[in-house]
Amino acid sequence: MLNQRLREALSAAGIEELTELQLEAFRKILSGKDVLIIAPTGSGKTEAAIIPIFEAMLKMEKPEGIVAIYITPLRALNRDMLRRIRGIAEFLGIRVDVRHGDTPDSQRARQSRKPPHLLITTPETFQILFLGKNLRKALKNVRYVVVDEIHELIDSERGVQLSVALERLREMARFQTIGLSATVSRPKLVSRFVGADAEVLEWKAEKEYEIEVVKPEVDEKLAAKLGVDAEIAGELKFIADAVKEHGSALIFVNTRQTAEALGIKLKKLIDVEVHHGSLSRETRVEAEERFAKGELDALICTSSMELGIDIGHVNLVVQYNSPRQAVRLVQRVGRSGHGLGRVSKGYVVASSFDDILESAVIVRRAKEGLLEDAEIHFKSFDVLANQICALALEYGRIDAEKAHRIVKRAFPYRNLTFEEFDEVCNFLARIGKIFYDEGEIGARRNTRRYFYENISMIPDEKHYRVVDVSSGKTIGSLDESFLSTFSGEIFAMKGELWRVLSVDEVVRVEPVSAEGEIPSWVGEEIPVPFEVAQEVGMLRNWLAGLIKAKGEKAALKALGAKGDVSVVVKTLREQIEKGFAVPYDSHITIEGSENVVVVNACFGHKVNETLGRILALLLTARRGSSVAVEIDPYRIKLSPAKPEEVESILKSIQPEAVESLAERAVFDTRLMQWKVVNAARKFGFLSKEDELSRINVRSLVVKLKDTPIYREALREIFVEKMDVERTAEVVEKISSGEIEVSVYNELSPISLAARQRAMDILAVKSSEAILRAFRERLEKEVVRVYCLNCRACYTERVESFERFTCIKCGSKMIAVFNSRRKPEEFRERELFKLANLVMAHGKRAVYALSTFGIGADTAARLLSRYYLEEDDFFKALIEAERNYIRTRRFWD
Known part of the structure; x- marks a missing residue:
């Protein structure tokens, strides 16, 4: 079927014959149809799309302008594509070039004067092509558009933007669209992004996966050597041994914090580098190249390595902690044994009760092809x-x-x-x-x-470049939120530790050997889907039944995970022995202890977020004071609260009221404020230069309530963070009795088995340097002093605060609080609380009330521990601040 010159070009590139997938794609594309090609990682999808396009170009007498556009979601994939097809294209006399945000002006000008036949670009740069006089003219000749890794785009606003841009291109050119995707759950739905009548070519070639869930044995000896918990040491040893046994490996983690934390410890055992989106391009490319050359044993990476960037041969994939979604596990493990007919080998290293069960469920779903649906942003x-x-x-x-x-x-x-x-x-x-x-x-x-x-649809947050002063190299970037809450001077990045020397337009750092903080990056948590959480509930119930009927050994064998997974059966056995029901897919337990209630509900992140926020809203209304809510895929934690009142409120919620309650629940939250600011920037209502510190964001939300900006912010929350529809179904089932509810006045073993975050586990304890820096930071804080006797109001720096009476009338009843707040923002009784704390505890109260996120109640709890040594007191303040930073998005 192939042109003789094309056969020669492919042969020179080492392609002697086409695979069945490539032959089928060749026929469909040259028949003139829009096609979505779905096939596993490493099956040759790129060549399946490009070879027929080159064949068609060779038949054109004299191709003018841009004949084909190849769109990928990452710049790194652009570079990779160019490397893969340049040789074939040059052999055929076909001009190929890349254009994205890093493309030099000289290259852009050359492309404008003499456009390439095939242009490789990103969705954002594709937008710009319409606005250049010469490039717009060149677009009229486009006959083919290839969208690579389409599954990565369809569930984001980048995909929505691209879908409109393709329709704008149809106004000036007649072209075929070819979508390329790894395995997806609903091919017909994805094909609608390619074209209304696009054909689906789903390649069902057997791709063999060997994936095991492992809970490594503890290692006390290594724990002492590395200064970590024995469980963590066991996990580190298992990963290092697996990498040494199999050779080149990718170690996937779910967040950049975990990547950095793991990097610090694993570097002591194997040659490994960290790879994620907040590291500089130079750092990432250097890591990719070193791995490809075999200079590294492994790369620790986030989703930055899920896509098909060519980094050479990968023998093994290790997923650290549950991957949260089957579709991610398939994509990640598929990077090993890259190619058809080769086995993809992977381990999921799980630790906690939730993690082991969730990983077991996800491995089963991945092997059976039960993948999660994409969340499409309709009408953005x-x-x-x-x-x-x-x-x-x-x-x-x-x-x-x-x-x-x-x-x-x-x-x-x-x-x-x-x-x-x-x-x-x-x-x-x-x-x-x-x-x-x-x-x-x-x-x-x-x-x-x-x-x-506003060409990029990725939300804006101010980023600060991090520069190593010893080498002058940019090593990455930090979010504004991390720098504004960072209480120490040493932090981790690139799997190494750095001391902050100065912060202005850039963050200047030097390498250091000490303990440090892990940077926080916004919005990284991968949500556990409803279906996965429900199946985890079913697995819990089934294992509990096996324990009752046949004993623990039978349950352990049935679980099928390797290593010491006894924590699962031990927790379930304790749950049964203590007389608690096992919460599962259709059984909720509401448990309370010391004014804290845990609702055990196997509904996943989004439903629990929706239900949790509604419960907090209604509890707050009933109590007249704020109720905090924290969620994971299997629990909703509320405080202060009592089990009986939570049960009463839960059973009173009407399904038809869920949407309006969910809106009310997020209206006055930081989540809504952040989304409104981002939407306002995308609309051009706010400039990117507008400093958030100078905007009253709360008033902005109220001001924009009846505008498309507010509705867009709410729509995004409902798509990304909440699931109103499923929550309404859950509420309906609770009302009808289809979902059972049990109430207890103490917390069960399952309530207490919430997984620790990797960041919490791996983060080192506060060192003397951090304590000193934290105390110095507090000393420099300015507080507002308000006298409840004469109403005098003035400010004072903490370090010079020695007089605990009013400077005007001498009263001891002085309230102290952050200088950015005003007395009228407090209720009278809160001011009295603050004044009583200062009167009773003096300077310690001032330190506590100057700490970020600490209010009167938390301060009172900490100050009541009067027996604490000075260092222990400041450690307690640091821990309280960190806890607030971790949980503040849940505060109503």
Whole structure:
């Protein structure tokens, strides 16, 4: 079937014959159909798409302009693609080039003068092609668009933006779309992103996976050597031994914090580097190249390595802790034994009760192909605003109904009404981003600037470049949130420790050998899906039944995990022996102790987030004071609360009220504030330069309540963080008795078995240096002093605070609090509480009340431990601050 020159080019590249997948793709693509190719990692999908396109190009007499566009989600994949196909293209006389955010101006200018036949780019840079005079002209010749790793785009706003851009391209060119994807749960749904009538080519070639769940034995000897817990030492030894046995390995973790923490310890056992998105491009590329050359035993990575970046041969994948989703496990383990007919070998290293059960469930689901559905962002208003402005720039002036028709063709907007479209246009016109008059959309002077500033759909947070002063190299970036809450001077990055020397436009650091903090990066937690949590509940119930009927050994054997997984049967046995019901998929337990209630509910992150926030909202309304909520996929923790009142409220919730209650529950939270700020930036209502510290974000949310910005923020929360629909179903089942509820006045073993986070386990204890830096930071804080007797109000620096009476009237009743707050923000009784603390505990009370996140109640609890030595007192303050930072998103 192939052109002789193409056969020669492929042979020169080492491809002697096409696979069955590539032959089938060749036929479908050259028949002129839109195609979605679904096949496992390493099956040759890229070649399946490119070879027929090259064949078609060779048949063209003299191809002009850009004939094909190849879109990938990562710049690293752009580089990889170029490396893989450049040789074949040059042999055929086909010009191939890459264009993305890092492309030099000289290269861009050359592409504009003489466009390549095949352009490899990212979704964001694809947007810019429409606005250049020469490139726009070149786009009229596009005949093929390939979207690689489409599964990575469809459940994000980047995919929504790309789907509209493809419809804009259809206005000027007739082209075929070819989507490439790893295994997905609903192929027909994914194919709608490729084209309304796209054919699905799903390659069912047997890909063999060998995946085992392992709970390593403890190692006391290594624990002493590494200064870690014996369980962690056992996990580190198992990982190091597995890597040495199998050779090159990828060690996947779920968060960047865990990557850094693990890196510090594993570097003492094997040659390993850390790889994640907050490290500089140079650092990542250097790690990739060293791994490919065999200079490293392993790479510790996050989702940055899930996609098909070519880093050479991988023999083994280790997943540290549950991967949370079957689709992620398949993608990650598929990186080992890369290629058809080769076995993909992987271990899931699990530790806690939840982790072991969850990992066992996910491995089973992965092997049986039970993958999670993508969460699609239908009718995203901030992407719509972005694309309306793009159309205004592209056309100068465009009829609104025509613009609406273009947008509505994109799958995520298929149900967008003209009224909704018109509302967003009117709002954009009101804030000066477009002209909108008599049904026509037009560009204004600042439309271009707005568009370029908001071309990326990834949420903005200010990042600070981290520079090693000893080498002058950029090693990565830190989020504003980490720097604003960081209480020490030493932190971990790139699997190494650094001391902060200065913070201004960049963070200057030096390497150090000591203990330190792990940086926090926003929004990383992978949610456990409803289906997985439900199955974990079923597994719990089944194992509990086996323990009762046949004993612990039978249950351990049935679980099928390797190593010391006795924690699972031990916890279940204790649960049974102590007379508690085992909470499972259709049985909730509500348990309370010392004003803390744990609702054991196997509903996953999103349902528990929704239910937990609603319960906290209704409890707060009933009690008249704030109730904190913290969730994981199997528990909702509420405090202060009593089991009986939680049961009463839970059973009173009406399914039809869930959505409005969920909105009320998030309205006055940091989550909503953060989402509104991001949506406001995407709409151009706020500039990226606007410092958040100068904005009253709470007032901003109220001000924007009836605008598309607010509705977009709420929509994003409901898609990404909550599940209103499933929560309503759960509430209905509780009401009908289909889900059973048991109530206890103490906490059961399962309530207390919540998994520790890897960051908590691996983070080292506060060193003297950190204690000293923390105390110095508190000394420099400025507090507001308010006299309850004469109402005098003044500020004082903590280090000079020695007088514990009012400077005006001499009263001892002085309340002390953060200088950024005003007395009128407090209730009278809170002010009296604060004043009583200062009167009773003096300077210690001032230190406590100057600590980030510590209020009157927490301060009172800490100060009541009067027996604490000075260092222990400050350690307790650090721990309280850290705890607040970890849980503050749950505070209502």
